[in-house]
Amino acid sequence: MKHSGGPWIISGMKENNAQHENSVRAFLQDIVKQPQDHALFMNMLSMLEHMGSRKIMLSQMNKTLTEDSLKHLAEEARHAYFFKRQAERVAGHALDGYVDENTMCRVPALMYFGRMDAGISKAVAPDDPYPWVSLIIELRACWLYAIYQDVLDASDLQLSLKSLLAEEDMHLAEMFEMCGDDEDRLKTLSAYETELFGKLWAELCISFANRQKSLLAA
Numbered sequence: 001m002k003h004s005g006g007p008w009i010i011s012g013m014k015e016n017n018a019q020h021e022n023s024v025r026a027f028l029q030d031i032v033k034q035p036q037d038h039a040l041f042m043n044m045l046s047m048l049e050h051m052g053s054r055k056i057m058l059s060q061m062n063k064t065l066t067e068d069s070l071k072h073l074a075e076e077a078r079h080a081y082f083f084k085r086q087a088e089r090v091a092g093h094a095l096d097g098y099v100d101e102n103t104m105c106r107v108p109a110l111m112y113f114g115r116m117d118a119g120i121s122k123a124v125a126p127d128d129p130y131p132w133v134s135l136i137i138e139l140r141a142c143w144l145y146a147i148y149q150d151v152l153d154a155s156d157l158q159l160s161l162k163s164l165l166a167e168e169d170m171h172l173a174e175m176f177e178m179c180g181d182d183e184d185r186l187k188t189l190s191a192y193e194t195e196l197f198g199k200l201w202a203e204l205c206i207s208f209a210n211r212q213k214s215l216l217a218a
């Protein structure tokens with residue numbers, strides 16, 4: 001495929017998300033200092049990674065399953081495992097499944113994923129939604145995890161997202177290759193996801209602030 005720029009340039013992702021960068025960084029800087037809240041946040045990331053893996057499995061079930069897509073779904077499942085494990089380590093106890101009590105903003109996160117998947121699938125029909133949904137998810141994962149890694153580097157936590165980030169980077173390049181040349185589509189879909197992400201992030205900020213308030217009141 002011929003592209004005039006990489007996925008970051010074409011999607012306009014970084015410019016469109018400059019509005020969220022400070023709030024995301026501030027949220028992460030605060031939450032990594034609160035182990036119990038940090039655990040709930042990581043369990044939410046685990047849930048989203050698990051949904052990504054499951055989505056690849058379901059969408060490819062009736063197609064010829066390639067080594068690449070099998071590898072992709074296995075890596076997303078491993079990311080879900082990674083965040084679950086780290087969440088439990090930080091919490092100091094098991095966090096079984098994904099329920100309201102152990103998953104920050106469980107319902108808004110489910111809605112974010114469901115709307116993004118449905119909206120993108122509708123917009124690209126009758127094309128296979130798999131590479132497009134994945135491409136948009138990978139852009140978000142790389143964007144968010146890069147800021148998260150910065151924050152972790154500056155913290156006392158022994159936690160690194162580096163190998164996970166390297167895999168997301170690889171997925172991003174692969175999905176970009178699969179999607180081909182449709183720059184307008186990439187811009188539109190990325191802007192659509194950015195709006196949904198903004199809503200999810202606002203919910204996370206409210207939820208975290210409320211937990212801090214109730215802690216102070218206790």
Ligand SMILES: [Fe+2]
Pocket residue numbers: 049052075076079141168
């Ligand atoms: Fe992932």
Ligand SMILES: [Fe+2]
Pocket residue numbers: 076138141167168171
């Ligand atoms: Fe990925």
